[in-house]
Amino acid sequence: MSAKFYLYAIAAGDPGTLPDGIGHRPVCPWVRDGVYILVSRLCGDPLQTADQEDLLAHERVVEAAMQAVTVLPFRFGTITDEPALAAFAERYRDRIARRLGQVAGHVEVTLKVLDPGPAGTPAAAPAAAPAMEPQPGLLPGSAYLLLRQAQARREEARRERAGSLVARLEQSLGTWATARHHKLAPSQHVLAAVTHLIPQPALGPWVEAAARLREQHPDLDFLASGPWPPYHFSEVTGDDGGEPEPDAGSAGRR
Amino acid sequence: MASDAGRSGVDSGFTLMELLDRVIDKGVVLGGDLTLAVADIDLLYLGVRLLLCSVDRLPDWSPLKDRPAAKEGGPVV
Amino acid sequence: MTEGNLNRMLVAPADADLAARSRESRPALPARIDADPSKTAAGVARLVLTLVELIRQLLEREAIRRMDRGTLTDDEVERLGTAFCLLQEKIALLRDVFGLTADDLNIDLGPLGKVL
Numbered sequence: 001m002s003a004k005f006y007l008y009a010i011a012a013g014d015p016g017t018l019p020d021g022i023g024h025r026p027v028c029p030w031v032r033d034g035v036y037i038l039v040s041r042l043c044g045d046p047l048q049t050a051d052q053e054d055l056l057a058h059e060r061v062v063e064a065a066m067q068a069v070t071v072l073p074f075r076f077g078t079i080t081d082e083p084a085l086a087a088f089a090e091r092y093r094d095r096i097a098r099r100l101g102q103v104a105g106h107v108e109v110t111l112k113v114l115d116p117g118p119a120g121t122p123a124a125a126p127a128a129a130p131a132m133e134p135q136p137g138l139l140p141g142s143a144y145l146l147l148r149q150a151q152a153r154r155e156e157a158r159r160e161r162a163g164s165l166v167a168r169l170e171q172s173l174g175t176w177a178t179a180r181h182h183k184l185a186p187s188q189h190v191l192a193a194v195t196h197l198i199p200q201p202a203l204g205p206w207v208e209a210a211a212r213l214r215e216q217h218p219d220l221d222f223l224a225s226g227p228w229p230p231y232h233f234s235e236v237t238g239d240d241g242g243e244p245e246p247d248a249g250s251a252g253r254r
Numbered sequence: 255m256a257s258d259a260g261r262s263g264v265d266s267g268f269t270l271m272e273l274l275d276r277v278i279d280k281g282v283v284l285g286g287d288l289t290l291a292v293a294d295i296d297l298l299y300l301g302v303r304l305l306l307c308s309v310d311r312l313p314d315w316s317p318l319k320d321r322p323a324a325k326e327g328g329p330v331v
Numbered sequence: 332m333t334e335g336n337l338n339r340m341l342v343a344p345a346d347a348d349l350a351a352r353s354r355e356s357r358p359a360l361p362a363r364i365d366a367d368p369s370k371t372a373a374g375v376a377r378l379v380l381t382l383v384e385l386i387r388q389l390l391e392r393e394a395i396r397r398m399d400r401g402t403l404t405d406d407e408v409e410r411l412g413t414a415f416c417l418l419q420e421k422i423a424l425l426r427d428v429f430g431l432t433a434d435d436l437n438i439d440l441g442p443l444g445k446v447l
Contacts, residue, residue, distance in 0.1 A: 010282060052270075059273055075281035088284055109341065110272065114349045141412030142405065148415075149395045189352035193275075207341045214342060223353055224342035225272040231280035268353070269339045275355050 004081055005030065005039040007074040008061045009229070010236075012036070012100045015068040021061045022054045030082075035089040035096055038065055042079065062229045070104040072096065072234040088237075095236040103233055106178060106197045109226030111210050113165060115158075115191040116221065159185045162192040165220075169194050172209050176202035181232045191220075195232045203227055376429040377436070384422055384436045391415050 006022050013036060014029055021027040025040035038061060055076060062073045080088075089096075138146070162184040169192070174180065177196035184192055198206055203226070210224045344353070394411045397403050403411070426436065 007282075007284065055273065055277060058277060073277070073281045075279075075283055076277035078282075078284055080284055084284070108276075110275075111342075112353055112355075114344055114346065114353055116346075116349070139409045139412075141409040141414070141416060143412070144416040145391075145394060145398065145408055145412035148391060149398055152392070152395050183355055186355040187352075189349055190355055193355055210342050221344045221346045221349055222342050223268065223272075223340075223344040225269065225339045226341055228272075228276060228339060231276035234280070234282045237283055268343065271353055272339060279355070 004042040004079050005037075005085060006042055007078045007080065007085075008038040008040075008058060009065055009071040009073045010035065010037050010096055010100070010234075011065055011072075012070040012104070013068075015065040015071075018064050019060050020057065022057050024057075027061050030085065032086055032089045033093060035093055036069075037085060037089065038062075038071075039085075059229075066229050070100050071229055072099055072103065072236065073229045073231050074234075092236045099234065099236050102179065103197060103230040105200055106230060106233075107200055107203060107227035108195060108197055108230045108232055109203070109206055109224065109228070110193060110195040111169060111173060111213075112193045112223040112225075113162075113169075113191045114221040114223060115185075115189055116219075155185070158191070166192050166194055169213065172213055173206060175209075176206050179233050197230055197233045200227070376425070377431055380422060380425055380429075380431065381436045387415065387418050387422065 006025070008021060008027060011029065014031075015036075015038070018027045018038065021040040023040075025042070027038055027040050029036045030039045031037075058076050062071060065071050166182050166184065170177075170180070173194065173196060176198040178199065179197040181195040182192070183190070183195075186193060196206070207224065210222065214220075214222045394403070394408075394415070398408060422436075423433075426433070
C-alpha cells in the first residue's frame, strides 16, 4: 500500500516556496514528465474529515502558487496514491498542457444574480397563472399533481428568464471572456451565475461593467467575486474539458 | 493578484460562500479519487453560520448595514 | 491565518440575507460514507432515500408531461397524484426518522446536474 497524496493543483512549473497546506502539512511539487502537481504527503493518516481551516489552506496554497506559475486547481478533498497520480499525469499530459496554455495569464470571475424570492416570482410566471390555483372541489390527488404542474411551469419560466438575463449580461461582460460558464436558476436564491475566464488586465474593466449592470438593473441584486484561480476552467478528464479552445459554453445544466 | 485590502468580515463571509461553490463543486477531477467524507456538508453549515454571525455584527459604517439599492462595495481592485 | 486574508468580493450584494443563501448547489454526493457507526446509518439512509426520491420525481415529471400533453384521463390524474402524494409523505416520514432534511435529499450529482 503506497502513501497517499492530497492534491492542490497542477502547475506549469515549480512555484517555489509555498505556505503550509492541509493540517499544516508541507506542500511540494510532484513531478513526472514535465507535469507538476502540488501535493502534501499523508503519512498513514486517513484524513477523513476536514474543516474550514483545511478549505482555506487549500485555497491559500493554490493562490500562492498562482502568483508564481499558471495553475489548474484540483477540487477540494482530492486524495490519491502515487500510481494513480502517475497514470493521470501520463494519460492527460496533452490536455493538461492545453488547459494550462488556455488559462495562462487569466483569472476567473463570477457574477451572480440573486433572486429576490417569492415576491419576485409571480411576475415571472404569467404563463403558469391558469394552473396555479387548484379549483375547489378537486380530488386531493388531482389537486396535488396540478400544483406540481404549476410549480414545474414556474421553474421553466424562471429558467427562461435566467436565460434571457444571461444573454443581456453577456452583451456587456462577455467582451473580455475567453471562456465562459453559465448556470441558469441553479438554486432557489440564485437566478443565474455567469463565470468568465478573463485576461488579468481585463479585471478592472470587467468589474466596472459589472457595477454598471447593477445600476441598470436596480430591481436585481448582484454579487460579483474574484479574481479566483480558474476552478471552472480546469477540467482535463471530462468530455467538455478536452476542448479548451472555443467558448465551452454553458456546462451547467443541459 | 491585485486585490488586497483590509475589509470587513462580512465580505469574507460572502467570499467563503463563493469559495465553497468553487473548491467543492469545481476544479480538476481525478478519476476514481477519494474525497473527504463529511467535510463538504459540515463546511456548508459552517459557512452559513459564519456569515449569519458576521451579518449580525456588521459595523455601523458598513454599506451592508442599511440596504438601499445604492451602489456600494464597488471595485476593490 | 483566518479567512480575513481571503477576500474576493468585487460587487457586494445589497441584500445580505439573500447573499447568505447564494450557494449555487448542494455539495456533491460524498464518494465515501463516513465510517463512524452512528453516522453510517444516516449516510446510507440519505443515499437510499435520495435514490427513491429521485425516482419518485422522475415519475412525477413524466406524469406532468403527460398531463401537459393531455393524454391522461381525470381518473388517471387522480390516481397518480394520490400515489405520488402518499409516497412523498412516506419519504418525509423516513427522512425525519434519520434526522435528514428535504435539502439533504436534493443532492448534486456532479456532472449529471442536480436531482431537482
